[in-house]
Amino acid sequence: MVSKKMRMRGVAAAVAVLALGLAACSSDSDDTANDDTNATQDSGDGGDSGELIKVGFSQLGAESGWRTANTESVKASLTEENGIDLTFVDAQQKQENQIKALRDFIDQGVDVIAFSPVVQTGWDEVLQEIQDAEIPVVLVDRTVDTTVTDPYATWIGADFKSEGVKAGEWVKENYPDAKIFELQGTLGSGAQVDREAGFDETVGADKILGKASGNFTRAEGKAAMEAALQAYPDMNLLFTHNDDMGLGAIEAIEAAGKVPGKDIVIVSVDGVRDGLQALVDKKFNFVVECNPVFGDQILDAIKKVYAGEDVPKETIVVDATFDQTITQEEVDARPY
Amino acid sequence: MSGDGTATSWIRTVSRHHLFWPVVALVALWIACGIVSPGFLDIKLVDGHLFGQLVDIARNSVTYMLLALGMCLVIATGGIDLSVGAVMAIALSVSLTYIDGAANGESVSTALTAIALGLAAAAVVGAFNGFLVAGLGIQPFIATMIILVAGRGIALAFTGGQITTTHSAPFKSIGSGFVLGIPTPLVIGGVVFTLVALLVRRTALGMLLESIGINRTASQMAGVRSRNITWLVYVLCGLLAGLAGLVYGAPTMAADANNIGQLMELNAIMAVVIGGTKLDGGKFSLAGTIVGALILTTLDRAVIIFHLPSESKDLFKAIVVIAICIAGSERLRGQLGLRRVPQVPGPPTSPNKPVEVAA
Structure with missing residues (x-):
């Protein structure tokens, strides 16, 4: 009995030590991340188009054909040829995945964070962390409801x-x-x-x-x-x-x-x-x-936000309407 | 006097049956729907097919029923399988990915191969669960939670993270077709139920399951191969969950790995519990499981029939389920004097107690 108890204590102590170690690790990486951000931002300010803009994009998942088309459009636009170093993370429709991805982006010291929030609320803490890390946010498609003041630089999406x-x-x-x-x-x-x-x-x-x-x-x-x-x-x-x-x-x-x-x-x-x-x-x-195909508009916004240019708070993607006069050719030409 | 006595004793026997309250709830729900919306209880022939709300309810409840049958057997051994929702997604993803890649999706042989592959994948996952539980002795809750968490990742790997949409009339028919005017899912459900019932009630398997659930060590000492049987039950549960996934997903032909079967494990457990099977293992009721599945499906529909706002759907379901559980609570029935009083010879002290409380 006694030895069992002792063993339990040993395990508890080991867990505690591990936890401390982890805490230390994460604070370390925070520091380096911030340094990185500063470094890239410095070079970004001084240099020109040679540097890629590091973008972390958190997509909410693949819940519909619409989202799939949106994802493809984003990936097709945010390419190295267009000056973007894209880290794309799929949240599989879970807010905790998305929050984790956003924190990872902070740690990696990306220049711009773009994301489609899976739900409207519950972003206060992570948005504050992003703001503290001075990373501009481009919201895509969906909006957030938060107490953080000025939580994002611009929002692009459908109305x-x-x-x-x-x-x-x-x-x-x-x-x-x-x-x-x-x-x-x-x-x-x-x-x-x-x-x-x-x-x-x-x-x-x-x-x-x-x-x-x-x-x-x-x-x-x-x-x-x-x-x-x-x-x-x-x-x-x-x-x-x-x-x-x-x-x-x-x-x-x-x-x-x-x-x-x-x-x-x-x-x-x-x-x-x-x-x-x-x-x-x-x-x-x-x-x-x-309309889900607005990767080009996201690219444009990210570049402007990164360069510190003024961007409108909202960019609304133009939506068309269709009635039964639509032709089979138009449908077949649909990319999604 | 004596006639009265037999009538009351008959009512007592019936009301004490473990299926009494679930069946009362189900019938009450149907009658209430029939009153609110005349025609709800009608069953007609439309284009040679059975048609009506009750037919829809029966058809939609097959998914719950298949899941709950497997879950019921697992629960009888004192275990639980949290992975069934994810297994639905895996089976459907495997089948539809195969059809999507096949040369001719419309051929019957392609559809049959797809079904076989989906079921095989589900059985493999079930065997993995069984290996963890029976082979390694890991607690069922934790062992099956692995697939609950990781299973959708596996399914997403098959679909490449996208929603695989494809076409195959023969495959689609297992979810939306008809056999002699009866919806195919209903036929599948009926056949599966009969097979499972024969398997556990006509062989010794059912009794062995209960003995494992009641006391694993004792049953092992009595010579029951509890390890093999437990393993078999998890494979069976996986297989049924896979079939449920195919039946559920076939009408839409879209493998939405993120959403198919979401929270279904809890619905399956709920169906089993409503049907009067206790979570601590031992005695189980297959018929009760069907009633549970029908109640869950009816609840979803009743919200719309009663013109309740969609926001109140979960609350409404919760209230009905709580009511059924309370009605079925032995302790409460005991306090109200409804419970069968153990016929022990000796001083009749216990029968007086409930009377006092009731008075």
Whole structure:
């Protein structure tokens, strides 16, 4: 018994020593990281285009075809030929992964940090650390809600609210008496909150029979639509927060013996190839694009931020809209 | 008098059955949905296929059911398998990556090979879990947590970190097709349930599982090969989880390794527990597991049928599950005088107690 206890103590002591060692290590690397940053920044100030800009990019994951296209666009633009030394980290849709990646970027002493936050809140601490390390931040696609003052240099992304408004205006013009059901994205995500707000304000809350979340996925969109067809038999228009849920809903509508695009008009946001194909097939009626290919705009912003030039606080990516007049050629030419 | 007596005793016997409260909850939910939304309980033939909300519920619950069947057997041995959600993702990723790379995705042989590969991958993962638990004696919670954490990484490695989308009508049909008008997943679920039930109830396996769960050492001393049986159970659980992944993912034909099966391990455990199987091992109920799976699926749907705001979905589910657990709580039933009082000869002191409390 005694020897066991002693052994336990030994282990505890060893753990404590290890922890101290780790703490020392991390503070060491912090110091060197800061030195590195200063060094590169110095040379950056003095020199010119010969130096690569070290960029840490934390993508939130690959939750949809849209994100995949966005990732490809970023990787295609932030290249060495364009003067960027890119460290790309995929967070697999977990905030803790993303926070860890951001801390790693600080340790590595990157010049600019760019990231698409997986959720809106919970960034206070790490953003403060980034600010303390004097690394400028370029937010991509999604926004943050933080108490840190001036948390980022610039934000580039789509205006989700205006996407909702565009969808709502089309509905108001073409189907003023529509009885609407809304398939929401993952509750609390920026795309869900803002698209819903924009759409609801435009068409008027009294037109909306009900809402349910399909978590931006086909499978859950389908299951939610199956139930909604039963719960809201009067429904004749579906507004879905992304194409994938809409594609799932098509299956549910067809299984119920109704015709998508006719019995139930479908308005969607995103404009991925499968979604546009549904437009060609007359199953979707209207799609507001959420353009993911803006790597060039991110590159431009990073260069300006690095050079210390003035950048607008917000850069909104231009979104197109499509209706059933879209041609098969346009769909096939879609890169994502 | 005597008629009354037998009626009450019959009610008592039924209400004491471990499936009583789960079934009551399920039927009550369905009836409530039927009242709120007329037509909810209808089952029609549309284009020669069974169609209706109850059919949808049954079809959607197959994923939970397959997971929960495997989980139930693992739990019976006193273990737990946290890896099932990740195994779903692995199996689907393997299958769809194979179809994506195959020359002709639409051929039946490609689809069958894809299914076999996906299931094989799932069985390998199950065998790995079994090796850690039975071979090395690592606690099941920790052993299976390895795949819970790392499994999605494995799945992402197959898909190259992207969502692999592909086309194959034969493969898709295992999730969205029909066999003689019955949804294919339902047929798969029925066949699997029958096989598992035959395996554990018509052979000694079920009894051996329970004996391992109740007392591993004692069963080993009695000559039960507990190590091999435990191993087998984890392989079976992995296999069923893989099948669940294929059935769940087939309708969309998209291997979303990050999201497929997310938190499914907890849903599977919940289905098993709602079905009246205790987490500490021993006695298990396969039929209860089906009821549990149906309840979980019905809850998801009832939120929409009741026109509840989506934000309240989790709260609603929690309330119903808590209610079922409370109703099934032996201690509470004892205090309310519902519990079977042990018929021990001797001074009848214990029966008086609950009466006092109830009064």
